[in-house]
Amino acid sequence: MNTQNDAIRKAVLVTGATSGIGLAAAKALAGRGFHIIGAGRTLERCAAAQAAVSAVSAGGLVEYVAADLSVQSQVRTLADIVRERLAGERGLDVLVNNAAFVSSWYMASEDGYEMQFAVNHLAPFLLTRELLPLLARTGAGRVITVSSGSHFRTRMRWRDVMFRTGYQCLFVYKQSKLANVLFTHELNRRLGSQSPVRAYAVDPGLVDTGIGEKGTTGLVKWIWSRRRRKGVSPEKAAETIVHLATMSEYIDPEASYWKECRPEEPSPYSRREREMTRLWELSERLCGIESGDPSVRDFASAFALTGEREPILIQGGGR
């Protein structure tokens, strides 16, 4: 069990920390003394969230960075800023990949990728890759990626992962949440059992947030506006994230999928090695990670390469 004094020295990066589950998780961890780095997509919403999280902080620093995670250069710059902010500190204890987006129609990101796949999967993949050395530095780093029970009812659509044809909002969302679980499994597999970093996927259940109303119209928006009322509060949903972020010991490395503060069995499909590897290799290509770049197994030594850099304002961020 961590004491608050232990927690005061801990740092967490929460993406999508301006509303819903991410904001609730940031508040709960701030209340336990964590140094919070929250990420959101607009400066205005970041400022409001920073004030709300600071108000409940138990003395840890609370800072926010505005970055549009659909843009890979902004994901990389966010990682640069986090490295800069934590230079001289013990490292990054926890990365919570929480930000996500639902869109009724096909939208291409600035990099030319389907928007839900870009924000919900490629951004966590790239941000995690970038921050692994910093997570490893703490000796017990955690990567918590917020997935969904909807991953059970889908498969990867390999012939057209970006849904350039036959776009259907919910299929695209479910695929991105399946990608979160495949990514978590493959990351743990590549890290190996002795790794100083472990990855977890979280199913928050049905939660009363605005996720299904922001980028949607018509029937999808209408259905979500009613369905969300049956969901639990964001604070309740954030409990599993807080549990994983604060538990003192790693548990069974096989326990990588969590719901209501307990490990659960994810879909059998999400444990298929062939699918995990295929997604990993595709994601590397889509993020421009060269075969000569440090592999995940090399990451512990790689942080020497990613030491101190000048902070850069995220071009186009915080619109």
Ligand SMILES: NC(=O)c1ccc[n+]([C@@H]2O[C@H](COP(=O)([O-])OP(=O)(O)OC[C@H]3O[C@@H](n4cnc5c(N)ncnc54)[C@H](OP(=O)(O)O)[C@@H]3O)[C@@H](O)[C@H]2O)c1
């Ligand atoms: N709600 C549910 O029932 C439910 C169920 C299963 C899984 N989940 C998962 O829970 C996580 C949190 O969702 P939520 O329900 O709390 O929804 P939410 O309130 O809409 O939170 C999503 C967060 O992501 C941010 N975001 C969206 N697009 C972004 C972008 N391009 N760049 C940077 N940040 C971006 C949002 O910023 P803004 O504040 O500016 O919108 C917001 O902070 C997601 O991963 C979601 O898939 C939710």
